[in-house]
Amino acid sequence: MLKKTQLDNGIKIVTEKIPHFYSVSIGIWIKTGSRYEKKELQGICHFIEHMLFKGTIRHSAFEIAKCIDSVGGFLNAFTAKEYTCFYAKVLKQHLPLAVDLLSDIFLNSLFSPEDIEKERSVILQEIHMIKDTPDDYIQDLFNTAYFYGHPLGYPIQGEIETIQRLDKEIITGVFNAEYLHPGRIIVTAAGDIEHDQLVDEISRSFSGLAPGHDTVLADSFVPAKKADFHHRKLEQVHICLGTVGLSQIDPQRYALYILNTLLGGSMSSRLFQEIREKQGLAYTVYSFASSFCDTGVFGVYMGVKKETAQKALSIVLRELEKLKGQHVDAQELNSAKEQLKGNMLLSAESTDNRMSRLAKCEIYYNKYLPLEEIVAEIDKVTSDDIQLISRTLFNGNNTTYTFLGPLKKKEMPAELLFPT
Numbered sequence: 001m002l003k004k005t006q007l008d009n010g011i012k013i014v015t016e017k018i019p020h021f022y023s024v025s026i027g028i029w030i031k032t033g034s035r036y037e038k039k040e041l042q043g044i045c046h047f048i049e050h051m052l053f054k055g056t057i058r059h060s061a062f063e064i065a066k067c068i069d070s071v072g073g074f075l076n077a078f079t080a081k082e083y084t085c086f087y088a089k090v091l092k093q094h095l096p097l098a099v100d101l102l103s104d105i106f107l108n109s110l111f112s113p114e115d116i117e118k119e120r121s122v123i124l125q126e127i128h129m130i131k132d133t134p135d136d137y138i139q140d141l142f143n144t145a146y147f148y149g150h151p152l153g154y155p156i157q158g159e160i161e162t163i164q165r166l167d168k169e170i171i172t173g174v175f176n177a178e179y180l181h182p183g184r185i186i187v188t189a190a191g192d193i194e195h196d197q198l199v200d201e202i203s204r205s206f207s208g209l210a211p212g213h214d215t216v217l218a219d220s221f222v223p224a225k226k227a228d229f230h231h232r233k234l235e236q237v238h239i240c241l242g243t244v245g246l247s248q249i250d251p252q253r254y255a256l257y258i259l260n261t262l263l264g265g266s267m268s269s270r271l272f273q274e275i276r277e278k279q280g281l282a283y284t285v286y287s288f289a290s291s292f293c294d295t296g297v298f299g300v301y302m303g304v305k306k307e308t309a310q311k312a313l314s315i316v317l318r319e320l321e322k323l324k325g326q327h328v329d330a331q332e333l334n335s336a337k338e339q340l341k342g343n344m345l346l347s348a349e350s351t352d353n354r355m356s357r358l359a360k361c362e363i364y365y366n367k368y369l370p371l372e373e374i375v376a377e378i379d380k381v382t383s384d385d386i387q388l389i390s391r392t393l394f395n396g397n398n399t400t401y402t403f404l405g406p407l408k409k410k411e412m413p414a415e416l417l418f419p420t
Helices: 044-051 061-069 092-108 113-131 134-146 160-164 168-178 195-206 253-264 270-278 306-325 330-347 351-365 371-380 383-393
Strands: 002-006 012-017 023-030 074-079 084-091 185-191 226-231 237-244 282-291 296-304 400-405
Touching: 002 195, 012 195, 012 351, 023 092, 023 351, 044 074, 044 084, 044 113, 044 168, 061 074, 061 092, 074 092, 084 092, 084 351, 092 185, 092 195, 113 134, 113 160, 113 168, 134 226, 134 237, 134 296, 134 400, 185 195, 185 351, 237 306, 253 270, 253 282, 253 296, 253 306, 253 330, 253 371, 253 383, 270 282, 270 296, 270 306, 296 306, 306 383, 330 371, 330 383
Parallel strands: 012 185, 226 400
Antiparallel strands: 002 012, 023 084, 023 185, 074 084, 237 296, 237 400, 282 296
């Protein structure tokens, strides 16, 4: 059911045929994102993503929207740190239309100066909206602090100053150099789809792109040990703390997935139960693991009252220490494994998620990882593995803290953040 073809110019096409599905999801993935931007051009990948929906040689922006709406499908895109995706989901009989629209916006967008000005205003409003949403904004602040001076710390949407300087020449220059590059393009599709038919359609549309190889290089970085305080008059103090994580290809990543699940990945997790259910200190508290091609970050977020910030943070740090010092019992470990596997397998009932899995496997592993293989790797994880990864990550040498709200640096004891 899984097929892969590489065109002569380097574009890869990967499909998964699922005969009993009504829908087909298809995506054009480009191995470029905010991580590969120059500092003075922060946000340009996100800007390009927006511009590809603003009109082509053949279709106006309204006609693009009308075409996909007329068949009950949807067309969208997103920019990430290491890749960008333009995708569509339609009933299987409308796949040719989806391919045509995606190919058209990708290859024939106009990038008119008038539309660039309109979209600049839209993106600036998006930046302001994020800054007005503390639980979103703190993620940008934390990434900037943790990945200090490194492109992984750039906000995907860019900064006001960088967005204001982008013009057609700069935007089309980056697009032509970074996106129209067959070695970085992967087309993935999942659903009731005929692989050879899709290959023919993509080949006809993209054969004009000259052959090329993927030459994207990732710069390394050294995590910082620091605490940043951003004072703002808010009802809550938003706290984000993180430490070094694992890359997408690290052999210990399955232990990290389970660690994240049992620490703060659900309503039954340790942090949710202790901080919200037992203590009533926060409405939202969770842990997260972000992984990239060569590095990663593991962190915790919560929003609390100023008066209880120290207490809540103490509980988080205590739970991290418990994971280092005590083995997870068999029942809790098995519960986390079953939750992780269940979430993964249930998500496989969506053609969107399957299409995304195909692309991410190709980007990071250059091969497909069957769900059965991942399930087997999850089952292999032991309590010793959880303790080992906890001791590796939570060693206190590179913890970064970010505080956003009515809390000043002098009100948070340094010995709590960085015990000697």
